[in-house]
Amino acid sequence: MITLLNDDFSALNEFLTEKSFSKIFILVDENTHDYCLPIVLGNLQTEIPMEILEVEAGEEMKNIQTANHLWEILTEMKADRKALLINLGGGVITDMGGFVASTYKRGIRFINIPTTLLSMCDASIGGKTGIDLMHYKNMVGTFCFPEQIFVFTDFLKTLPYKELRSGFAEMLKHGLIADQLHWEELIKIHKIDAESVFPYIKASMDIKEEIVKVDCYEKNVRKTLNFGHTIGHAIESLFLEKENPVLHGEAVAIGMICETYLSYLENLISEEDCQKVIDGIRKYYPDVDISDFTNSSIINLLLNDKKNTDNRINFSLLSGVGTSVFDHECMTENITATLDFYRKLSDF
Template identity: 55%
Template sequence: MQTIQADNYPINFNEKGYEALNLHLKENKYSNLFIIVDSNTNDLCLPTFLPFLETELTIEIIEFEAGEENKNIETCVQIWNVLTELGADRKSLVINVGGGVVTDLGGFVASTFKRGIDFINVPTTLLSMVDASVGGKNGVDLGNLKNQIGVFNLPAMVIVDTNYLETLSQNEMRSGLAEMLKHGLIFDKAYWEQFLDLKTIDFADFDDLIHRSVVIKNEIVTLDPTEKNIRKSLNFGHTLGHAIESYFLENENKTTLLHGEAIAVGMILESYISLDKKLISEAEYNQIKTTIKSIFDDIAFEENDIEPILELLIHDKKNEYGSIQFALIEGIGKIKINQLVENELILEAFKDYKS
């Protein structure tokens, strides 16, 4: 697959990625190398990654416990302390090998340690390949509130090796598929239509679908690196999706949702809102709802769940001047940003989702 040139860094694929990495290590005089992993990728991915490295640098592995609940400032403090104890300096390099939790947190750790050291991301989940690989967003959660603390800072490069997908469960693959569906809905109708019937997808060509998804996100981010305008389109499904994800994460009576599972619900809800605002047709809405529900299991919402979810919207990062901002689709493949939505319409969307 062809290398994608993002904003001042390359996204390399499969074997080309390791060639580019080793060339980068030769050309830059790093003092030492730190690889950040979680407990899953340490076991499942690091044994594949390490043999590709061609370097005489001292390599230290820093592992933290897997899970969204560990994507917090306390974990960062622990890793900053380890880096300090192991003699990391401003010429050290960090390589983050893992899913979105690892690349988000590892990128934030590197971006803030000694005011910033170089880092490289090696996303190992489908979600992180098509989402976290592009855009330079690094950060951690604040309690149950998603990605409240962070910075925009670009990696030196990204390596997307689709062989790591073999380590994923079906649920993890579906979670990543949600972001790919989103890219079609907001930007490319023809791309969306390739997912209308998963039985017709030739998974031998799945690398091409991943590559197209990364291209779409990169095009949007390149136009608006710091999310002042069109990059807000990437928030489709995420305004309600993040609130749902946070609520299920903090509620001990609920089963924690994967990111893509929550975003799938968010896309259906926000498509209903788009329908109510006459931005899409009923036929388009039915196609979106039917397609997403054919891939993802329904999530059960009780009556007393909805109000706490709405309260979480107040903390959404996309809010401006106290107003909740939605990105809604204006026909499949197009987007309309900065849309205000009243609570009554959100409640109607939940009722329709459950029907």
């Protein structure tokens, strides 16, 4: 399913030649329109009619209004069920584009060409599509797998440092939950840039793909991929409410620090491992001021998390460096203590 593209995009051209698509629609935001679309168009070799769909960049655009706008455009352009949607962008584009494709006329085919480190290593893989509802992350969506994922790592050279660092959080997560060696190799990196992360991208993608193969629909082990995301999504949502968004990976880094400490409070990992993991994450991510958010406001969002059952907050936590557990119900006092720990750690 995952194909690395060389400079002539031959694998993508072969894919388009083999399939019988009536029309190609390429979904971009203004950033990928400027930096990535010219590269793709310059390498495509196809006679299939093509249209470009552009949306504004940003998590705040991943909503039902944007999805509805795209459905309307596809309808006006007479897209049929043999059409192909190419999602060219980061996590917002692959999440939303996959959702639009999976629901339009009960489903048209789509492929992902991720352009950020986050989407290469995480968002484009696994068949989760979705949009945000109010300020709740990915509350509406489907499980629908792309026909193929094509990765052109040179796109990373166009990214600002903060976007690379955001994606790096998901790579760290993959090591922490499933592969200690991957984690140890990553935290040896002195500076996050395209060249330093290139050698580890495929390994990170493979970790997620293997987990998804075992549990496509998140009934069991796939839930471990949510490590750092229960608290992380709540923090991300609260910043969206303040119209002062943090990048997804920045929120996940906060979540991983908190949920590592929570793993310790729940007697799942040793104090030594807890400290090593937290120090490793803080090496790359500055502390974020969450003092405006009360514990009750964060816990209220946790109660609405998609992973919960019977009004219980279920966490995916570490059981060691490179191993993890899922569906772990935590005591409320430990969740509160974890949030207080992060505030004291960041000392704002």
